[in-house]
Amino acid sequence: MCGIAGIVANRQVNQALYNSLLVLQHRGQDAAGIVTYDHDRFYQRKANGLVRDVFHSRHMERLKGTMGIAHVRYPTAGSSSSAEAQPLYVNSPFGISLGHNGNLVNSEQLKKELFREDRRHLNTESDSEILLNVLAHELANQQTMQPRPEDIFAAVRGVHRRCRGAYAVVAMIADSGIVAFRDTYGIRPLVYGVRESRHGMEFMVASESAALDALDFSLLRDVYPGEAVFIDMGGKIYTQQCSQDSLHSPCIFEYVYFARPDSAIEDIFVQKARMRMGQRLARKIAREWPDHDIDVVMPIPDTSRTAAIEIAHLLDIKYREGFIKNRYIGRTFIMPGNTLRKKSVRQKLNPIRLEFNRKNVLLIDDSIVRGTTSREIVQMARDAGARKVYFASASPPIRHQNIYGIDMPVRNELIAFNKDVGEIEQEISADRLFYQDLDDLVEAVRKGNSALKKFDTSMFDGDYITGVEEGYFESLETLRNDRSRQEREKEYTSIDLHDSG
Numbered sequence: 001m002c003g004i005a006g007i008v009a010n011r012q013v014n015q016a017l018y019n020s021l022l023v024l025q026h027r028g029q030d031a032a033g034i035v036t037y038d039h040d041r042f043y044q045r046k047a048n049g050l051v052r053d054v055f056h057s058r059h060m061e062r063l064k065g066t067m068g069i070a071h072v073r074y075p076t077a078g079s080s081s082s083a084e085a086q087p088l089y090v091n092s093p094f095g096i097s098l099g100h101n102g103n104l105v106n107s108e109q110l111k112k113e114l115f116r117e118d119r120r121h122l123n124t125e126s127d128s129e130i131l132l133n134v135l136a137h138e139l140a141n142q143q144t145m146q147p148r149p150e151d152i153f154a155a156v157r158g159v160h161r162r163c164r165g166a167y168a169v170v171a172m173i174a175d176s177g178i179v180a181f182r183d184t185y186g187i188r189p190l191v192y193g194v195r196e197s198r199h200g201m202e203f204m205v206a207s208e209s210a211a212l213d214a215l216d217f218s219l220l221r222d223v224y225p226g227e228a229v230f231i232d233m234g235g236k237i238y239t240q241q242c243s244q245d246s247l248h249s250p251c252i253f254e255y256v257y258f259a260r261p262d263s264a265i266e267d268i269f270v271q272k273a274r275m276r277m278g279q280r281l282a283r284k285i286a287r288e289w290p291d292h293d294i295d296v297v298m299p300i301p302d303t304s305r306t307a308a309i310e311i312a313h314l315l316d317i318k319y320r321e322g323f324i325k326n327r328y329i330g331r332t333f334i335m336p337g338n339t340l341r342k343k344s345v346r347q348k349l350n351p352i353r354l355e356f357n358r359k360n361v362l363l364i365d366d367s368i369v370r371g372t373t374s375r376e377i378v379q380m381a382r383d384a385g386a387r388k389v390y391f392a393s394a395s396p397p398i399r400h401q402n403i404y405g406i407d408m409p410v411r412n413e414l415i416a417f418n419k420d421v422g423e424i425e426q427e428i429s430a431d432r433l434f435y436q437d438l439d440d441l442v443e444a445v446r447k448g449n450s451a452l453k454k455f456d457t458s459m460f461d462g463d464y465i466t467g468v469e470e471g472y473f474e475s476l477e478t479l480r481n482d483r484s485r486q487e488r489e490k491e492y493t494s495i496d497l498h499d500s501g
Contacts, residue, residue, distance in 0.1 A: 004024075006180060021071075033099075036064060071099035095174035101190075102188040134158070179230045189250065202235065222267070248266075256394060277445075281394055284434060296322075300323060317362070325349055355384075369415070393436060
């Protein structure tokens with residue numbers, strides 16, 4: 001999962017892009033980057049680390065220009081090397097810089113095509129570099145010295161024909177403008193908005209509307225599945241549907257976990273969706289366990305707090321904050337390596353013993369992925385004096401890998417793979433475990449926008465809307481298992497050809 005942003009303005013955009021990345025930091029903590037354009041030159045700074053650590057005053061001063069794009073990353077396909085930090089750059093045609101959120105499922109086929117047919121060289125294992133080169137080749141095929149909006153839209157149509165998977169993209173073309181587009185299913189989010197200044201209209205695209213809010217841009221709408229939005233350097237905006245086969249199917253896990261609660265995606269307020277998740281889960285608990293002995297409901301901060309408040313209210317049980325979160329520790333779900341995740345749980349959360357002492361506690365989390373975090377938290381509650389520890393997940397059991405940009409582990413690392421709820425309950429050492437039903441999750445989200453008929457729920461039901469080629473999961477498991485990732489990081493060496501330092 002990554003976060004992207006792009007701005008075309010009438011003033012320097014370096015600080016605005018930096019601020020947008022701070023808002024999107026939750027979407028990726030591995031690397032950050034900004035590329036701006038000014039007087040026929042790209043200016044770039046990118047490196048591994050948090051936004052606040054990657055950019056210093058000397059870097060910001062070099063990022064000149066009134067147009068730019070930005071990216072925060074955590075690794076899915078490829079490695080976490082700084083060579084794969086984005087935005088990525090290719091010099092032909094025109095000069096293009098690109099940031100990508102998502103994951104291609106036909107990257108191996110595209111690699112071969114790019115080498116054998118397009119004569120393009122790839123310098124990393126990143127599928128984002130593949131997507132960049134496909135876009136560049138399709139734009140070169142337009143055979144123009146200065147790309148017009150129709151040339152850019154034709155290139156995006158070429159991307160849609162060739163690329164399969166999830167992709168929300170923002171790309172900057174030298175001396176032209178910024179183009180943003182989504183895959184034909186709209187799996188990954190992308191919105192755009194406008195801000196009026198004394199010099200004219202300014203436009204911004206971003207992964208989430210919260211980034212627009214923070215910079216005083218007014219949200220116009222989501223970029224439609226298969227659509228491209230082009231903003232030229234003069235501040236004129238063009239839009240075109242570039243696919244005839246689009247089928248709206250946004251990722252439901254954005255509402256469960258990834259998106260900020262103050263964002264709106266597909267006209268659905270994330271905060272309201274999480275409230276409805278809590279309400280439906282509360283009804284399930286009341287239905288299946290009417291004579292419960294729960295003394296207190298506690299969230300595992302932060303994402304589950306909204307659902308937990310609703311559960312406590314509907315079950316008429318006290319709501320308490322039982323864990324204090326260290327906000328200087330990253331999101332453990334997106335940390336590479338099981339050992340690091342386990343260690344970080346204890347550093348990240350500290351129980352308030354008074355709230356646990358001799359109580360039957362119902363802990364609420366947004367989801368259970370590997371189970372490592374859940375098991376540690378249940379034990380922390382017991383160590384703090386809880387008499388019984390019950391656990392509830394606002395999402396259904398995650399039994400399948402995610403192939404659309406969320407780094408779900410190999411199947412045998414998923415705690416729910418080939419296990420029923422009773423077995424998972426024992427694995428995390430809970431006295432009782434509840435999961436949200438998939439139908440309830442879908443309805444909780446859909447209620448915010450009844451026009452949405454389908455969501456990507458593949459991690460819960462194994463239904464992959466793009467289709468999956470034979471052997472894909474086997475190669476994916478080789479890439480994603482923790483051991484091979486750690487070995488790859490030790491052996492990986494590369495030269496970052498474009499970093500401005």
